[in-house]
Amino acid sequence: MNKTNASILVIDDQEDILFASKLLLKKYFESIYTINNPANMIDILKENSINVVLLDMNYRIGFEDGKEGLRLLKEIKTISPTTVVILMTSFGKIETAVKGLKSGAFDYILKPWTNEELLDIVKQAVHKSRKGIKKTNSKKNTTDYFLSNSEVMKKAYSLADKVAKTDANVLILGENGTGKFVLSHYIHCQSERGNNPFIHVDLGSLNSNIFESELFGYAKGAFTDAKSDTAGRFEMAQTGTIFLDEIGNVPLHLQAKLLQVIQTKTVTRLGESTARPLDVRIITATNLELQQEVEDKNFREDLYYRINTMEITLPPLRDREEDKIPLAHYLLNKMLTKYNKDAITFDEKALDQIKIHAWKGNIREMENRIERAVIICENNLINSSDLDLEKITKIENTDIQLSAVEKTAIEKILAKNNNNILKTAEELGLSRAALYRRFEKYNISTK
Structure with missing residues (x-):
């Protein structure tokens, strides 16, 4: 795997945090610095071109108000304006992290984080640092949106x-x-x-x-x-x-x-x-x-x-046929950025499957399938087996068969109870609202 040419500085007083973050990030980025005392950060920032700082917000025992983290954030932005800062905080201290966003932090991540979460946010921060773009919650940000043809x-x-x-x-x-x-x-x-x-x-x-x-x-x-x-x-x-x-x-x-x-x-x-x-x-x-x-x-x-x-x-993806292929290419480019991959393309059969697939999970399902394909494909070419849509189609066909069985069962019990909605719902173990939704789904008349 080719590492991204970027320098990351992690500042935290917990050695396990420093060890875990360095172990993960060094696989993807050229230079990783870790320090447990923020007093040492000035020298590192002055002597090295740091792209991203992961900054804990509390260091002194007994103080959990995040004020020290906010002060350090201002110091970092003064010493190295192009360095992008990610704040690390616990769930109960999100309010302070939000103050940090207003003071120039790029984003925050909650402890304990997952490796995927940490890696994703650091990659985004590196991308921002390279282009000199301000934090993503700016009104004039360059957040990328898919331009639909629908x-x-x-x-x-x-x-x-x-x-x-x-x-x-x-x-x-x-x-x-x-x-x-x-x-x-x-x-x-x-x-x-x-x-x-x-x-x-x-x-x-x-x-x-x-x-x-x-x-x-x-x-x-x-x-x-x-x-x-x-x-x-x-x-x-x-x-x-x-x-x-x-x-x-x-x-x-x-x-x-x-x-x-x-x-x-x-x-x-x-x-x-x-x-x-x-x-x-x-x-x-x-x-x-x-x-x-x-x-x-x-x-x-x-x-x-x-x-x-x-x-x-917002319409389901199955009603946006003209968007399926352009959206697939958009999501592919998104994943290439996320995983720092070279140019990857779809083969013709993969594109055909994308066109005909029902996409019951909509954009989220397509993103999941393409992310999987980017990870496992070979020779920079995504084929139909990489997308693994044929198996999903078989499952969907099974679901259709099961739906037919459910519809028949509901109609029989409804007739048995002389169209009494309450009795039918009780016998099926459903709420009235859930039963009404099935009436609508299967086009069942209660008259």
Whole structure:
């Protein structure tokens, strides 16, 4: 493997962090420096051309406010303005890392990180350092977006351009993997808030027990492990944008609390009684038919209208035939950059498979398949076996057969219960909402 000609400096007081990061990064980059005392960084920065610094935010025992890290960040930017800084922090200290982004840091990574996460972010930082580009959350950043040939996608992004100029709440609809996160980030970057934080929250992965503390923050002593005052995700997004992904999965009793924050534009931390004002743009997304969820009483109607000032729907990839091949080439180039590979191309059979494949997982599935192919292909040529789509097609055909069986079973039990929806749902072990979704999926009439 050819190493990238770049120099990386890791600053952390934990020897295991220094050892692990050096062990990983030296496989991919020419020069790796590690120090456990930040006092030594000035000499290294002056004597060497450092592309990227991985900087821990706390060094003194008993001090976890990140102020030392912010001070060191300013020193680095003064001594070596072209050096790109990545902050390393723990989950509970993200608020301080966000302050670092405002002070010129490129990005932050949470401890403990995975090797893939660390390698990916360092490669991006090296790329930025070489081109002298400022941090990626700049309004005038050069974030690369796929230019779709689909008229439906062009209309979606045209609408996004218009709504970006306002502070209107936006609801993005679409199947998993259709690019809802990318569109939300695009709206943020094109808005007047583009220089400020963009905070992504996957609501579907948040346990109900920590929902409020994660979103709204908490005061010291609010619960057993609340050892310090901590801002929630809404406060972290102050003056910027918060993207609430999978909002359709929020339980009803928590929807009311979310509605309160959106209506009043204030947030009250757990354990406090004083509401804090919010200046945040809200973008939400879901893969559910939210209007149907409202009708089924699974989603609050008042919350639906609060988040749905503007609605943008992203089509599945199967409805964008003209995009399949251009998108494949776009994702291929993205992976070549990620893995520092030379020019790789698709052979004709691979391109044919890309055209005819159903892509049930949409863009995310295509990205996964192409990433796999880039890793295992030989002679700089991706063939059909590298993409491994034939096996997936067989699985999809099996799914179609299973779907036919499920449809027949539902129709039989529905008839047995004289079209009684509640009894049918109970016998099938489904919720009424889930049963209605299957009626729609299989075009089953209940009349």
